[in-house]
Amino acid sequence: MRTLALVCGLVLIFAILWDVFEAVILPRRVTRRLRLTNLFYSGGWVPWSNIARKMKLGRRREAMLSLFGPLSLLILLGIWAFCLILGYTLLFWGTNTVLNAGAEVVSFWTYLYLSGVTFFTLGYGDISPTSPVGRALAVIETANGFSLFALVISYLPVLYQSFSRREASISLLDARAGSPSSAVELLRRHRAENSFNDLNRLLTEWELWSAELLESHLSYPVLCYFRSQHDNQSWIRALTTILDTCSLLMLGLDDAPGWQARMTFAIARHAVVDIAQVLRTAPSPIQECAERLSSDDLHRMQEILAQNRVDLTIDEASEKRLEEFRKMYEPYVFALAKKLLMPLPPWILPEDAIDNWKTSAWGRLQ
Template identity: 50%
Template structure:
């Protein structure tokens, strides 16, 4: 028996499973930097973003950046799966699995092979453990692999449903605020109407939209990296446009009631602040004023 390998494998398994639980199932922001999901989500973004700066063509750069979210999800899932296989292999090796079967051999490589076939529920049967502890580990790993597959299957549709709801609102804003959206265009088109207060229902709708963005993007931060499907559209740009519009109405635009603008401004600001904290972004104090 190798106690150190046994403990290291158990720690790796618990660490990965807890990270998967926090990332997929726990609907709240989770602090902590030593997490596989943090590596896949943020640490890869740095080099990916720097490479994109070398692409001169804007459409090509946008297309390149659009692949990042999918790459991050695939990297995270692969990282989780490989870590779990290695963790269970270390526990098998540490517990002394005593593998039997045609061409059976001892060593970490054989335990890793058996761990992989068990985790992915291949059921080849060419190797099987003889010790009681290893058999128990095999059953636990098979259940873990089956549960991991089920969670992954449920995770991806949730991400794309939230993305679809967000993009619907952004596309509808295009006819109000232009492409790319701006507060000036939005206010001008409102005053083209016989009743400028048509803006209030739009801001009311975006009050709900900001709440949905806040909830979904805090629960699944990977959504922040999903780029819009159309040129000159951005969920962040749309959110900032709504903030700018509310700010202008609050400070005083003749003929517009500022009540709804205050409510929408509060939730939109709340969404941006919380998402900035989640992504560890700092405000740019040297940027030019937009208003």
């Protein structure tokens, strides 16, 4: 029995340390399915999101969903710590470590207490190992405890810096594309302000943003669950808006930065597909995605843009090209939006929509 406990302890410690290494240190996507972190997030998000689905749309539901990302970090840290403590407990018990415990009867729970005190470096001294093996295990466990918390302390700033950079660009999109953001509104506002040439610079910035999103969210998938400050904003909405915009520009609009639109579309689509793969989210059926832009909406979109001197020709050929562009990314953003409960942006901004920067707790600007 003690031999089995020794083996189980070694396996558990190695599995946890390797999981910490992959989740915190390794700067690349991990494709292996059987991971504690993956099991934790897939198993934890399902009941959490199911509860949220039963709530009414609004701030309370969004507030609950926004708790999952930060709270999951604390819970995952607790699971790592507990598993390491349990693993070293099995090693202490499996090696039958001799303890200086006074008159106390040594049991499995005594070893568990010793492991916990050692891991958190409390140093009470009421129970201590006296055998060479036990002392060596205590030193190693103390080093593991220090290392784990040092890694987490350095991990959190990196995580929140990536989150802040992501959200800064999303906030900047508010005045440019409306709230919620819309591809048609983005083009309309730039043409209305005679700033259509600025689209090249804007798309360049979003090309870099998409590349950073790809790198950060593949390395730290927990960022996918972090939500934006406003209910009508999200990284999925922003990314989809940029993909929609690039799709329209690639149809060949006058004065449109076609080359930059293709480059931004490529990296943004790459980000969507890879993030969907990391989250084990299969693309939605094409038929479901087709409902997002009806034929009537397409012609209405043409009218809105024409009123603002944006010449968008909608014929059979261009409509087919737009459909092909949409097929490249919409199945993935649909699936991600459904999984993460982040609605997709409209192609056309609703008439009653008000930009977030115009609203406050004390009123709205007209």
